Amino acid sequence: MVSKDDYSHHISQQYNSELDEIRSQFLAMGGQVEKQLGDALDALINGDSNLALQVQEYEKSINAMESRIDDECMRILARRQPAASDLRMILAIGKAIIDLERIGDESYKIARYALALSEEGEAPRGYVETRHIGQDVRHMVHEALDSFARLDVDQAFAVMRADGSIDLEYKSATRALMTYMMEDPRSISRVLNIMWVLRSLERIGDHARNLSEQLIFLVKGADVRHTSYDLIEKALQTNPK
Amino acid sequence: MVSKDDYSHHISQQYNSELDEIRSQFLAMGGQVEKQLGDALDALINGDSNLALQVQEYEKSINAMESRIDDECMRILARRQPAASDLRMILAIGKAIIDLERIGDESYKIARYALALSEEGEAPRGYVETRHIGQDVRHMVHEALDSFARLDVDQAFAVMRADGSIDLEYKSATRALMTYMMEDPRSISRVLNIMWVLRSLERIGDHARNLSEQLIFLVKGADVRHTSYDLIEKALQTNPK
Numbered sequence: 001m002v003s004k005d006d007y008s009h010h011i012s013q014q015y016n017s018e019l020d021e022i023r024s025q026f027l028a029m030g031g032q033v034e035k036q037l038g039d040a041l042d043a044l045i046n047g048d049s050n051l052a053l054q055v056q057e058y059e060k061s062i063n064a065m066e067s068r069i070d071d072e073c074m075r076i077l078a079r080r081q082p083a084a085s086d087l088r089m090i091l092a093i094g095k096a097i098i099d100l101e102r103i104g105d106e107s108y109k110i111a112r113y114a115l116a117l118s119e120e121g122e123a124p125r126g127y128v129e130t131r132h133i134g135q136d137v138r139h140m141v142h143e144a145l146d147s148f149a150r151l152d153v154d155q156a157f158a159v160m161r162a163d164g165s166i167d168l169e170y171k172s173a174t175r176a177l178m179t180y181m182m183e184d185p186r187s188i189s190r191v192l193n194i195m196w197v198l199r200s201l202e203r204i205g206d207h208a209r210n211l212s213e214q215l216i217f218l219v220k221g222a223d224v225r226h227t228s229y230d231l232i233e234k235a236l237q238t239n240p241k
Numbered sequence: 242m243v244s245k246d247d248y249s250h251h252i253s254q255q256y257n258s259e260l261d262e263i264r265s266q267f268l269a270m271g272g273q274v275e276k277q278l279g280d281a282l283d284a285l286i287n288g289d290s291n292l293a294l295q296v297q298e299y300e301k302s303i304n305a306m307e308s309r310i311d312d313e314c315m316r317i318l319a320r321r322q323p324a325a326s327d328l329r330m331i332l333a334i335g336k337a338i339i340d341l342e343r344i345g346d347e348s349y350k351i352a353r354y355a356l357a358l359s360e361e362g363e364a365p366r367g368y369v370e371t372r373h374i375g376q377d378v379r380h381m382v383h384e385a386l387d388s389f390a391r392l393d394v395d396q397a398f399a400v401m402r403a404d405g406s407i408d409l410e411y412k413s414a415t416r417a418l419m420t421y422m423m424e425d426p427r428s429i430s431r432v433l434n435i436m437w438v439l440r441s442l443e444r445i446g447d448h449a450r451n452l453s454e455q456l457i458f459l460v461k462g463a464d465v466r467h468t469s470y471d472l473i474e475k476a477l478q479t480n481p482k
Contacts (some may be wrong), residue, residue: 063466063467066466067464067466067467069463070464074328074332077318077328077332078324078325078328083319083321086317087315087319091315091318093334094332094335094336095335095336095339098336098339108406127338129396177435178429178430181422181426181429182426182427182429185422185423185426186423186430188419188422188423189419192419199440223308223311223312225304225307225308226301226304226308
């Protein structure tokens with residue numbers, strides 16, 4: 001005979017495995033987006049138009065992953081009525097997949113500029129700056145996803161801080177590119193393509209920051225958007241409501 | 242004596258008024274963001290630096306509205322366990338406020354460029370293009386919010402379609418600005434400021450499109466992101482699951 005306790009136990013096991021499944025789908029989507037970004041940057045730096053075309057192909061599978069996770073989150077909300085940390089996890093993932101999908105969009109754009117630039121042949125000035133910021137942004141996205149995998153709020157907070165230095169690098173790179181354009185007006189259209197790539201990278205940095213904010217919300221229950229670093233540090237020392 | 246029916250009736254009345262409250266807070270936030278965008282564009286076109294400074298002041302109140310609505314959505318999810326269309330409304334609003342907040346961010350940036358341009362005095366070429374796209378984008382945001390107020394999926398679908406023509410306008414304006422820069426390299430930095438404004442406007446168009454997608458999800462239960470117009474039209478003819 002199956003007792004009521006066995007039955008509840010069974011339900012809760014199934015529920016837990018649904019939650020695990022969402023988390024692992026989310027991390028799989030993250031891995032895919034990270035690869036798309038890395039390949040887009042490699043395609044750009046190496047003028048590899050085949051790789052750029054491949055990056056554009058990822059788009060559909062990433063969108064499909066987003067829709068699947070989103071559906072699954074809604075299903076769990078409707079059927080399991082999660083509370084406390086489970087509810088926060090569903091909500092955090094529901095928002096984080098939007099950022100992942102947008103990182104995918106920006107990587108798609110970078111691949112488009114990689115194609116445009118590889119057709120023009122000559123490597124324009126501004127590549128050094130792009131490579132540098134590209135590496136930093138790639139690292140940020142990796143760390144943000146890793147903090148999700150390990151539920152590590154300190155790591156997530158470090159990503160948030162890193163976004164500030166990306167913004168500074170972005171500004172100085174933009175100024176350098178502006179000088180190149182003035183020195184050689186014939187290069188304007190090419191340098192502008194690099195400028196758009198930098199803009200996309202700066203955006204991706206913002207999205208990585210958002211991912212980290214969601215992870216802090218998930219673990220700590222604290223909404224750290226629009227909040228100073230000092231206040232965030234305080235929030236990290238407290239336990240969830 | 243209070244009967245059980247009276248009690249349930251009371252609970253459900255309170256629940257309904259909580260849902261209404263979230264909806265009206267969302268529309269109020271939308272109104273504020275719409276005003277911020279309109280003022281940012283007016284500040285830009287009229288070189289009005291006072292108005293631009295004012296626009297930057299809205300930022301905090303819009304962020305606060307976002308946090309409040311977000312908290313409220315979470316509270317309802319945790320305590321009321323909404324189902325079907327109520328659940329969709331909470332989820333749609335939870336996503337739509339992210340887009341609203343980002344429209345606010347972009348308007349803030351436009352105000353920053355308005356300040357930079359008004360300091361330089363001379364109106365650079367490219368204003369005509371900006372005014373034109375600015376009006377269209379403003380209209381899109383207005384219609385997207387209006388479709389939320391009236392739960393009008395056809396209106397929302399029209400906004401989605403409008404985003405396509407914004408993207409075309411954006412491309413042709415960018416080409417025109419590139420020509421101005423080549424013709425007069427000394428204007429590069431000023432024209433770039435206009436270019437960034439256009440980029441922000443194009444983004445705002447994307448966010449208005451996202452708002453409309455959320456409204457269609459809310460009313461029809463259909464996820465119309467990453468979907469062709471033909472398939473969306475079909476989805477609009479069916480009833481929610």
